[in-house]
Amino acid sequence: MEMHQVRYFLAVAQLLNFTRAAEECNVTQPSLTRAIKQLEAELGGDLFRRERPAAQLTELGQRMHPLLKQCYEAAAGARSLASSFRSGEIGALRIALTHAIDLALLIPHLNQIRRQFNRLEFRFLRGTSREVAEYLKKGEAELGIAAEIDEAWERLDVWPLFTEGFELVVSKSHRLSGHDTIEFDDLRAEQFLSRGYCEHAERISANLREHGIDVDHSHEISSERDLIELVEADIGVAMVPHTSPMPDGVKRTAVAGLDARRTVNLYGVAGRQRTAVANAVMRMLRGADWREIAG
Secondary structure, three states, X not given: OOHHHHHHHHHHHHHOOHHHHHHHHOOOHHHHHHHHHXXXXXXXXXXXXXXXXXXXXXXXXXXXXXXXXXXXXXXHHHHHHHHHHHHOOEEEEEEEEEOOOOHHHOHHHHHHHHOOOOEEEEEEEEEOHHHHHHHHHHOOOOEEEEOOOOOOOOOEEEEEEXXXXXXXXXXXXXXXXXXXXXXXXXXXXXXEEEEOOOOOHHHHHHHHHHOOOOOOOOEEEOOHHHHHHHHHOOOOEEEEEOOOOOOOOEEEEEXXXXXXXXXXXXXXXXXXXXXXXXHHHHHHHHHOOOHHHHO
């Protein structure tokens, strides 16, 4: 079934006249009639009763009309969408982030890229570092952002964006909230919240263990939102990256002697063609001055 056959059928069904339908479609009447006969042969029955002065839809034609109309409109919509993508009127961005990366880091850049397109569609994927790598491998995401991807895939391109340290966060009602700097001895009696979704969680735990702090009986947390609510309620304390947003009810404090930093990277797939939006975002992120954000 060809789309021009469907278009001719819809024109005749609307005008109920082969001659006028041919004029409407800007083809000769023999060409239009031949195309509809081919369509009838494929569908296995007549679509029109060829009467004078007007053609009439047969029972088969009446039943096929809504289906063929829907088919034609879907094809026309697909062509229009493809044309909009080619012309740059509409763009799409598929980006994967690990759970430990705050989306607020991208908001200024996404707002800037929105001004370059009449319409822009975002698709954000979340996962572990391994899942982000899989999104990139399978083509489900064009770009990835993670502190670390433990993946030796040779086609994985990596561009470091910024490096940041980790800080202790406590409730403003906590006994340590008035301290500008925390010593390890101050933390020995504290109940920690473990950010198991963070790529550096185990390294930070190992660092704290080295200083005699019990982190093996921590509360296991699966999302940043849950962590914030528990900290605000003074149910525990936590180590978070500098760029993790915290509400007014939470106090950030440096831990003296803590050797914990992470580098946030932008990932792509070498040799794979990217959309105009992905290329623009990649250049924007790589060229950004992250020093103020990363502290």
